[in-house]
Amino acid sequence: MKNPLDSIVGTIISGLVLTVVLYFFTTNFLMKAALG
Amino acid sequence: MELIIDRWLHVLAGITWIGLLYYFNFVQAVAMPKIKADGNAAAVTKHIAPLALRWFRFAALVTWLTGAYYLERSGIGLVNAFLLKGTAAPIGLGAWLGTIMFLNVWGIIWPNQKKVLGLVEATDEQKAKAGRLAFLASRTNTMLSIPMLFFMITSTSAHGLPKIF
Numbered sequence: 687m688k689n690p691l692d693s694i695v696g697t698i699i700s701g702l703v704l705t706v707v708l709y710f711f712t713t714n715f716l717m718k719a720a721l722g
Numbered sequence: 723m724e725l726i727i728d729r730w731l732h733v734l735a736g737i738t739w740i741g742l743l744y745y746f747n748f749v750q751a752v753a754m755p756k757i758k759a760d761g762n763a764a765a766v767t768k769h770i771a772p773l774a775l776r777w778f779r780f781a782a783l784v785t786w787l788t789g790a791y792y793l794e795r796s797g798i799g800l801v802n803a804f805l806l807k808g809t810a811a812p813i814g815l816g817a818w819l820g821t822i823m824f825l826n827v828w829g830i831i832w833p834n835q836k837k838v839l840g841l842v843e844a845t846d847e848q849k850a851k852a853g854r855l856a857f858l859a860s861r862t863n864t865m866l867s868i869p870m871l872f873f874m875i876t877s878t879s880a881h882g883l884p885k886i887f
Binding site for chain 2: 717
């Protein structure tokens with residue numbers, strides 16, 4: 687399998703996917719206790 | 723007032739750091755094979771890259787220090803942010819991503835670029851290995867900069883931004 691970081695498009699898509707994953711991780715797990 | 727100046731410096735240094743990161747990834751790395759084919763590689767490796775790398779790594783240092791200072795003095799708390807505690811979690815995640823990127827710059831990219839640029843002794847095999855490692859660390863930082871900037875700008879509701887956390 688090709689490393690996505692070898693291409694600029696692959697790097698940007700990986701960054702966008704990671705953003706979405708971390709956003710849902712933050713709102714659903716990390717912030718849940720703080721938000722009640 | 724001190725926090726305003728600190729935050730201003732943080733953004734100035736951050737733009738310098740990430741701007742140069744994008745220059746390396748979107749311009750220099752793409753153009754380098756053509757520059758080499760034209761026989762002009764030395765102009766980049768001897769003059770442009772070392773200077774750009776100096777601004778790059780010191781901008782990373784200033785960005786990290788001013789960010790850490792801001793977290794501690796603004797009431798968020800450096801420890802709260804890095805422990806991802808409650809409402810400090812979004813900016814803490816941004817701080818973690820920024821810290822990983824900062825360590826990448828000083829711990830992986832710079833030591834390996836020194837070999838590639840001939841600033842320290844290395845065999846051709848070591849140079850090739852160092853080049854690949856520096857490239858992947860730089861691309862990793864480019865990837866991480868996307869969520870890092872997202873968490874940096876969305877963890878505050880200033881300037882009319884809707885609260886999403």
